[in-house]
Amino acid sequence: MTPTRFPQSGLAPTALYEEMEAARANDVDWRRGRVALYVHYAGEDVLEVAKEAYRRFFSENGLGLKAFPSLRKFEEDIIAWTADLLGAGPDATGVVTSGGTESIFLAMKTARDWARVERPQVKQPEVVAPVSAHPAFDKAAHYLCMRVRRIPVGADFRADVPAMAAAITPDTVMLVGSAPSFPYGVIEGIPALGALARERGLWLHVDACVGGFLAPFVRRLGYPIPPFDFSVQGVRSMSADLHKYGFTAKGASVLLLAEQSLRPFLTFEFDNWPRGKYAVATFAGSRPGGAIAAAWAVMRYLGVEGYLRLAKSIMETRDRLVREIGAIPGLYIVGAPDLSVLGVGGRGLDIFAVAEELGRRGWFVSTMTDPPGIHLGMLTLAHVAHAGEYVRDLAASAEAVRAQNLQARSREASYGV
Ligand SMILES: Cc1ncc(COP(=O)(O)O)c(C=O)c1O
Structure with a gap:
């Protein structure tokens, strides 16, 4: 850390912005395609819609949906549209999170708490995942006192389902498949994982953080995209990142659960303090209204036709x-x-x-x-x-x-x- 003191006096906006622009002098030039990571660009028009929507709801807080019915509507629409896109039934439910990591964290927390009721014999809840699954699963496991068993992938770089089956123990509660995995860009054999999950009474999470808002459109273009969503029996939850191929502002992802009956395992409720009941579905408390509004605006602006074009x-x-x-x-x-x-x-x-x-x-x-x-x-x-x-x-x-x-x-x- 460079030891600098908290600035004594303020700085006028012009000088302030100059300083900020100077600070980014060595940032990667993503507009010229110099980095294939971190930034999801869909053109100036989409960027402007996202920025304007974010600006308009900059101060509103997604923690207070009673105070901000606008944000409630945006979130409900986002969940319903994503459920429609990913083949979920009318009983599906979900939440807008801050990103893929939070969606994965919440899926694991929901599965863990579901297992506490459904599989009370489980001592140390475990997740069986292909080695190519995102580190967010281990990060969440660390926080949630769970364990991830990472299994080598097959020669095609996809999840080796028989090897994953062999790794299941009495403590396993969840299986993971990615659509696609980040290292290899391949979509796992989700139907085989779904069958395994059903046979063994396990929770299957599909991590479609990368593909959730891309694969359905790519399939409609005629590319051979294998089944990977809620149309596959056994899929209980999915993560899909709005701030990746949803092309909205950073700080937005969707976690979907197949059934409303699973929602109590997602929500955290607390009443033991002098300020009344606190109940939230996300890890975050305060949530940026701008991120929710921008996601809604970009989805509404693009529609299926816009996403197909991109x-x-x-x-x-x-x-x-x-x-x-x-x-x-x-x-x-x-x-x-x-x-x-x-x-x-x-x-x-x-x-x-x-x-x-x-x-x-x-x-x-x-x-x-x-x-x-x-x-x-x-x-x-x-x-x-x-x-x-x-x-x-x-x-x-x-x-x-x-x-x-x-x-x-x-x-x-x-x-x-
Ligand atoms: C497959 C996959 N899952 C999850 C994540 C985590 O997403 P985030 O960085 O938004 O937390 C990523 C990020 O690249 C990813 O590629």
């Missing part, structure tokens, strides 16, 4: 990248990604050295460890116009590594550090 553009860019990267000597696409998350491996080339070369050419490069690769986290509209430049620089980087037999200085991969 999905088409993103998938065409994905197809182009798969084709052109696959043709670069020494590089290959990891597995057969279903959506817009791509891993790029190296054959006879140090792929981490390629990543470093690409970084030197002005790209913010993420890597993965198994298999070693460059990770194109999530493609959005920011990448459409720059895909050609990316492929050119990637090819030049691979060529430089081969010609000079370069070795990487670091083999670390990180995300969110």
Whole structure:
């Protein structure tokens, strides 16, 4: 920490904004597609709608839905629209959370408390997940005194369902499948996981944080998207991030539960203090009204037609990248990604050295460890116009590594550090 004192006097807005702009001088240029992670861009029009809606409800608080029926309506619409999109029945229920991590946390808390009633013999509740599941499951397990068993994936990088079945113990309460998994971009065999969950009386959570607002549209475009949502029997909860492919402001995700009867296991209620009953469904207390309003506004602005248009553009860019990267000597696409998350491996080339070369050419490069690769986290509209430049620089980087037999200085991969 740099020791600076709390500013004594205030700063006029003009000088203030100048200082803020100066602070971002070295931020990655996401508008020019230089990073395939963290920012989900859907064009200036969508951004403006999200910002304006956020600004209008900037001060309102999602903790006080009685005081703000507007936010209640927005949240109810978001839940109903998402349930419709993800094949949930009329009895489904849900909540708008602050992000994928909170949606996953709440799914695990709901499953844990459900198991306390339904499976009282469970001592230390466990979750069985593919190794590719997001770290949020372990983070939540840490807070909730649960345990995650991570099981190696199959040769196609999808959940190995027989291996997951073999890992179930008397303490298992939940199975996890991703749609898609972040490292590999593949959608698991959710029907097989659903059948296993039903047979063993377990809770199946589908983590569609990445794919929830993309896969249904990609399927409508004619791509072969396997069943992954509530249309699969056995799915009890799903997480789907509005702030990823919902293209809204950060701080918005949906957790859906298949049935209203599960809601009491989600909600936290407390009455033992002098201020009356406190009952919330989220981990957060106060919730930004702006994030809920912006999500509603973007969904309403885009509609199915707008999301289809964006999905088409993103998938065409994905197809182009798969084709052109696959043709670069020494590089290959990891597995057969279903959506817009791509891993790029190296054959006879140090792929981490390629990543470093690409970084030197002005790209913010993420890597993965198994298999070693460059990770194109999530493609959005920011990448459409720059895909050609990316492929050119990637090819030049691979060529430089081969010609000079370069070795990487670091083999670390990180995300969110
Ligand atoms: C598959 C998957 N699940 C969950 C998350 C966590 O989402 P968040 O960063 O919004 O908490 C991510 C983030 O990238 C993800 O890729």
